[in-house]
Amino acid sequence: MTSRRALGRRHGLAIAALPAVALALVPTLAPASETGPPSATGVASPQEAAPAATPADRFQAGNSLYQAGDHEGAIEAWLGLYEDGFESGELHYNIGNAYFRLGELGRAILFYERASVALPRDESVRTNLELARSMTADQITPLPGFWVPRVVAWAVQLVPRGWLIAILALGYLGLASILLYRLLSTGPPRWTRHAAIAAAALTVVVGTNLLIREFGIGRAERGVILQTEAAVQSAPSDDPSLQLFTIHEGAVVRIDRRSSDWLEIVLEDGKVGWVRAGDLETI
Numbered sequence: 001m002t003s004r005r006a007l008g009r010r011h012g013l014a015i016a017a018l019p020a021v022a023l024a025l026v027p028t029l030a031p032a033s034e035t036g037p038p039s040a041t042g043v044a045s046p047q048e049a050a051p052a053a054t055p056a057d058r059f060q061a062g063n064s065l066y067q068a069g070d071h072e073g074a075i076e077a078w079l080g081l082y083e084d085g086f087e088s089g090e091l092h093y094n095i096g097n098a099y100f101r102l103g104e105l106g107r108a109i110l111f112y113e114r115a116s117v118a119l120p121r122d123e124s125v126r127t128n129l130e131l132a133r134s135m136t137a138d139q140i141t142p143l144p145g146f147w148v149p150r151v152v153a154w155a156v157q158l159v160p161r162g163w164l165i166a167i168l169a170l171g172y173l174g175l176a177s178i179l180l181y182r183l184l185s186t187g188p189p190r191w192t193r194h195a196a197i198a199a200a201a202l203t204v205v206v207g208t209n210l211l212i213r214e215f216g217i218g219r220a221e222r223g224v225i226l227q228t229e230a231a232v233q234s235a236p237s238d239d240p241s242l243q244l245f246t247i248h249e250g251a252v253v254r255i256d257r258r259s260s261d262w263l264e265i266v267l268e269d270g271k272v273g274w275v276r277a278g279d280l281e282t283i
Helices: 055-067 071-083 089-101 105-120 123-134 149-158 163-186 190-215
Strands: 223-226 227-235 243-248 252-259 264-265 273-275 281-283
Touching: 055 071, 055 089, 071 089, 089 105, 089 123, 105 123, 105 223, 163 190, 243 273, 252 273
Parallel strands: none
Antiparallel strands: 223 252, 223 281, 227 243, 227 273, 252 264, 264 273
């Protein structure tokens, strides 16, 4: 399998096979330098003589391990990238696939959920997430949601991120050009005023959309239960008499409040309770 040069949609993937994909990783923060300082004698140290593998090489190494059936090795390679600060929807998707192969349903769902945040329109991610969630012990029926949040969420994700960035850049350039023209002209045409208003409005709308997507503004904090079974309490206490019910690995919950080592969660069917913070991991 060859490495792809762009982060984008995967083509020709068999969903049932839960394949790994290759990509050129885009780091969200630079990893620490892996080379040592120059030697006192001026001779290259072993670290300098053997340059560290690039993120793309490390990703491809994980792909090779996955294809060879070494899913634990693939996870180790990919998680090393993730822990070094490299992140992408495709990386999360691959980690989810490997965990699924190992039967670790909770972590598979966790990384599929993370992939779906980065790739909300990706059919492969959505299909694999639905498959994994259908295999959980808790078959929770979500409450019908109010239509306004659904419409807003749909509108925010309607335009791909790359297009939003391009439109925003064009809006800024257009607005700056029109304003500069009006400043330098002795009698600018009336249409330039309307064009400047339109460019400014476009820039504000697209910029706001991009900010909401990039920073998760208004997005509820969610988590996935990773323990085989977790007790849900009516209060942040281990008192057995306060236990309401239990939930199991792979359940997706909303996190409403925190109290020391406890989290107040809301299930998709509306049930509310407290669990130990160590029972889940945030998406």
